[in-house]
Amino acid sequence: MLQQVATVITHHQQRLSIGSRVLAGLLGSYVFAWGFVTLVVALGLTQGADYDEMLTLAYLLAFLVYLCAFLWAFAAASLARVWLVLAGGGVAMSGVARWLTSLLA
Amino acid sequence: MLSSFRLSMTWVHTWFGLVLGYVLMVCFFFGALSVFDREIDRWAIPETRYEPQPMPSFDAMLQPIFRSIEPDPQSYDYAQDEVHGPLPPRESLAMSDVGAYTTHRDPVLDMYVSFDVPNKPKDANLDHVHVFGYATIDPRSGTVISNDKLKIGSEFFYPLHYSLHLYWKNLGYWLVGMAALTMLAALVTGVVMHRKLLRELFTFRPRKQMRSVLDLHNLTGVAALPFHFFFAFTGLVIFAGIYFPVTNSMFKPQAEAHEKVEELRTGLPHDPAHVAAPLASVDAMVAEAQRRWGERGMPGEVGFLGITHLGDANGYVSVYRAGTDRVTLTGQGIHFRASTGEVIREDPQPSAVAGINDWLTGLHLQHFRHWLLRWLYVLGGLAGCACIATGFIFFVEKRKRQHAKAGVSGARWADAMGVTAVTGMLIATGTILVANQLLPGDLPQRGDWEGRIFWLAWLMALAHAFWRSAPVAEGRLSPAWREQSWVVALLCTAAPVLNWLTTGDHLLKTIAAGYWPVAGFDLALLVVAAVAAYAARRLRRAELALVATAKPRRESLEAAHA
Numbered sequence: 001m002l003q004q005v006a007t008v009i010t011h012h013q014q015r016l017s018i019g020s021r022v023l024a025g026l027l028g029s030y031v032f033a034w035g036f037v038t039l040v041v042a043l044g045l046t047q048g049a050d051y052d053e054m055l056t057l058a059y060l061l062a063f064l065v066y067l068c069a070f071l072w073a074f075a076a077a078s079l080a081r082v083w084l085v086l087a088g089g090g091v092a093m094s095g096v097a098r099w100l101t102s103l104l105a
Numbered sequence: 106m107l108s109s110f111r112l113s114m115t116w117v118h119t120w121f122g123l124v125l126g127y128v129l130m131v132c133f134f135f136g137a138l139s140v141f142d143r144e145i146d147r148w149a150i151p152e153t154r155y156e157p158q159p160m161p162s163f164d165a166m167l168q169p170i171f172r173s174i175e176p177d178p179q180s181y182d183y184a185q186d187e188v189h190g191p192l193p194p195r196e197s198l199a200m201s202d203v204g205a206y207t208t209h210r211d212p213v214l215d216m217y218v219s220f221d222v223p224n225k226p227k228d229a230n231l232d233h234v235h236v237f238g239y240a241t242i243d244p245r246s247g248t249v250i251s252n253d254k255l256k257i258g259s260e261f262f263y264p265l266h267y268s269l270h271l272y273w274k275n276l277g278y279w280l281v282g283m284a285a286l287t288m289l290a291a292l293v294t295g296v297v298m299h300r301k302l303l304r305e306l307f308t309f310r311p312r313k314q315m316r317s318v319l320d321l322h323n324l325t326g327v328a329a330l331p332f333h334f335f336f337a338f339t340g341l342v343i344f345a346g347i348y349f350p351v352t353n354s355m356f357k358p359q360a361e362a363h364e365k366v367e368e369l370r371t372g373l374p375h376d377p378a379h380v381a382a383p384l385a386s387v388d389a390m391v392a393e394a395q396r397r398w399g400e401r402g403m404p405g406e407v408g409f410l411g412i413t414h415l416g417d418a419n420g421y422v423s424v425y426r427a428g429t430d431r432v433t434l435t436g437q438g439i440h441f442r443a444s445t446g447e448v449i450r451e452d453p454q455p456s457a458v459a460g461i462n463d464w465l466t467g468l469h470l471q472h473f474r475h476w477l478l479r480w481l482y483v484l485g486g487l488a489g490c491a492c493i494a495t496g497f498i499f500f501v502e503k504r505k506r507q508h509a510k511a512g513v514s515g516a517r518w519a520d521a522m523g524v525t526a527v528t529g530m531l532i533a534t535g536t537i538l539v540a541n542q543l544l545p546g547d548l549p550q551r552g553d554w555e556g557r558i559f560w561l562a563w564l565m566a567l568a569h570a571f572w573r574s575a576p577v578a579e580g581r582l583s584p585a586w587r588e589q590s591w592v593v594a595l596l597c598t599a600a601p602v603l604n605w606l607t608t609g610d611h612l613l614k615t616i617a618a619g620y621w622p623v624a625g626f627d628l629a630l631l632v633v634a635a636v637a638a639y640a641a642r643r644l645r646r647a648e649l650a651l652v653a654t655a656k657p658r659r660e661s662l663e664a665a666h667a
Binding site: 018021025026033034037038041045050051052053055056057058059060062063064066067070071074075076077079094097098101104 | 106110113114116117283286289290293294338341342345346349351352355356358359360362363456458459461462465
C-alpha cells in the first residue's frame with residue numbers, strides 16, 4: 001500500500017517537473033529573448049544609433065536567441081538553473097536596458 | 106531534462122512536434138497554396154479572369170471611386186469597441202488616407218480608404234483608431250467588384266496560414282508563432298536525434314510500413330531543411346512587432362522621439378494641419394516618379410499609390426515601385442506635396458540592417474516574378490506537410506500496439522487528430538471550392554457563407570475521424586483515412602467540373618488560351634484527386650492486411666527507430 005502511494009507521488013511529481021520544464025522552455029525563453037531585444041536596442045540608442053535600425057537588428061537576432069534558450073531549457077540538467085538563467089537573465093537584461101534609456105532622457 | 110542530451114532533444118521533437126504539428130500543418134499547407142493566392146482568386150471570382158493590368162489613372166478613374174468608398178460596417182463596429190463614447194454616424198466620417206495596390210499577378214486593383222475617428226481610444230498606447238473602407242475594381246473600366254465576392258486565395262487561405270483567422274487578442278498569431286518556433290526546434294532536434302546522419306540521409310526502405318514512414322519523414326524534413334528553417338524563421342521576423350511589442354511599452358518615449366526626428370528628416374508631416382488644400386494632378390506625379398526611376402536605371406510600374414492627409418495642406422502623395430524584378434520589398438518610394446505636386450523626398454537606399462531585413466522578408470513574401478522559384482516554394486511547402494503528416498503517422502504507428510495491449514487510448518486520439526489535420530484539412534479546402542461554385546452569384550455576404558462552410562466541413566471531418574477511430578485502440582488502421590481520402594478525391598474532381606459547368610472555362614479552353622491561373626488550378630485539383638483516390642485504394646489493402654495479421658509484431662519498436 002505504501003509502495004503504491006509512493007508510485008503515485010513520483011508519477012505526479014514527474015508530471016509537475018515536465019510541466020515546469022515546458023513552462024521554463026516557453027516562458028523562460030520568452031523573458032530571456034525580451035530582455036535581449038530591449039538590451040540590444042538600449043545599447044544601440046546610447047551609441048546614437050537609429051531606433052528603427054536597432055529594433056530591426058534586435059528582431060533579426062531575437063528568434064535565434066529564443067531557439068537556443070528553448071533547447072537549452074530541455075538539455076540542462078538542473079531545472080532551477082534554467083529558471084534562474086532564463087527568467088533571471090531576461091529580467092536582468094531588461095533592467096539594464098531600462099537603466100540605460102533613463103540615462104538618455 | 107532526461108538522462109542524455111539526445112534523449113532530451115528527442116522528447117522535445119516528439120511532444121512539441123505532435124502538439125504544435127497540428128497548427129504547423131495549417132501554416133505549411135495554406136502557405137503553399139498562398140504562393141498562388143492571386144491565381145486562386147481568379148478561379149474563385151470568374152469575372153476577374155483577364156490579364157494583369159498596370160495601375161490606372163488616378164485623376165480620371167481612381168479619384169471618383171475613392172470618393173464613393175464607404176466605411177465598411179464590420180470595421181466601423183470593430184472601431185466602436187475600441188473607443189470611448191459613440192462614433193459619429195458612418196456616412197459622416199471624413200477620409201484621411203487612401204491607397205491603391207497592385208502586383209504583376211493581379212488583374213484587379215485593391216483600393217482602401219481610412220477614415221478619421223475623433224473619439225479617444227480605450228487603449229492608452231494608441232494615438233488614434235481608424236475605420237476602413239475597401240473596394241476592388243477592374244482597372245480597365247473602373248467597374249467595382251462586390252466585396253461580397255471572397256478572394257479565396259489572398260483573403261482566406263493566405264491570412265489563414267499566418268493568423269488561423271483567430272484575431273481575438275492576436276491569439277492566432279501567437280499560436281502560429283509557437284508553431285514556427287516548434288518547427289525550428291524540431292529541425293535542430295531532428296538532426297540531433299540521428300546517430301548516423303550521413304548514412305540515414307541516403308536511406309529509404311519502401312514497403313516496410315513503419316520504417317518507410319520514418320524514412321519519408323526524415324527525407325522530406327532534411328531534403329528541404331534550409332527551406333523549412335528559413336520560412337519558419339522569416340515568418341517570425343515578419344511579425345516580430347506582435348511578439349516583442351517593445352515600441353508600445355518600454356521604448357514608447359524613444360519611439361515617439363524617433364518619429365519626430367523622422368518627420369523633420371524626411372519632410373513628411375505626421376499629423377494633418379487642419380487646413381483645407383486642393384489636390385494637384387496625381388497622374389503628373391506618377392509620371393514624374395516613373396521618370397526618376399528610369400533615370401536611376403530601374404524603370405518600373407507603380408506597385409502602391411497612397412495619399413496621406415487627403416485634402417489637407419500637409420497632405421502628401423507616395424508612389425512606390427512594384428518590386429517585380431527584385432527580392433527585396435523596398436519600393437523606391439517617391440513622395441510629393443499633394444497640393445502642388447513638388448517632390449518632397451525620394452526614398453534613399455536602405456541601410457545594411459534594413460536591407461537584410463527587406464531581403465529576408467522579401468524572400469518569404471515573394472512579390473517577385475519568377476515562376477520556377479514559386480513552384481519550388483510550393484514543393485517545399487508540400488514537403489513540409491509530408492514531413493509533419495508522416496510524423497503524426499509514425500507517432501501513432503510506434504505506439505498503437507503497446508497502447509492496445511495496455512488498454513490505453515492515447516494513440517487512438519492522436520490518430521484521430523492526425524486524420525483531422527491531414528485529410529480533414531483537405532476536405533475543408535475542397536468544400537469551400539465547391540461551395541464557391543454552387544452558391545448563388547449574388548448572395549449577400551457570399552464570402553462569409555463560404556468561410557462558414559469551410560469551418561463546418563472541417564468540423565464534420567473531425568467528428569467523422571473520432572467516430573471511426575476505434576480500430577486504432579486495437580492496434581489496427583482507422584478507416585477514416587481511407588474514407589476521407591475518397592471524399593477528397595470526390596471534391597477535387599467536382600471542383601474543376603463545376604468550374605466548367607458554371608463558367609464554361611473547361612481545361613481544353615483554358616489551356617488553349619494559355620490562361621494558366623485557372624488551367625493550373627484545375628489541373629492541380631485533378632492531380633490531388635488522383636493521388637487521393639490512389640491513396641484510398643492502397644489504404645484499403647493495408648487495412649485488410651492488418652486484419653489478417655492481427656497479432657502484434659515481433660520486432661521491437663525501438664529497433665525500428667534505430
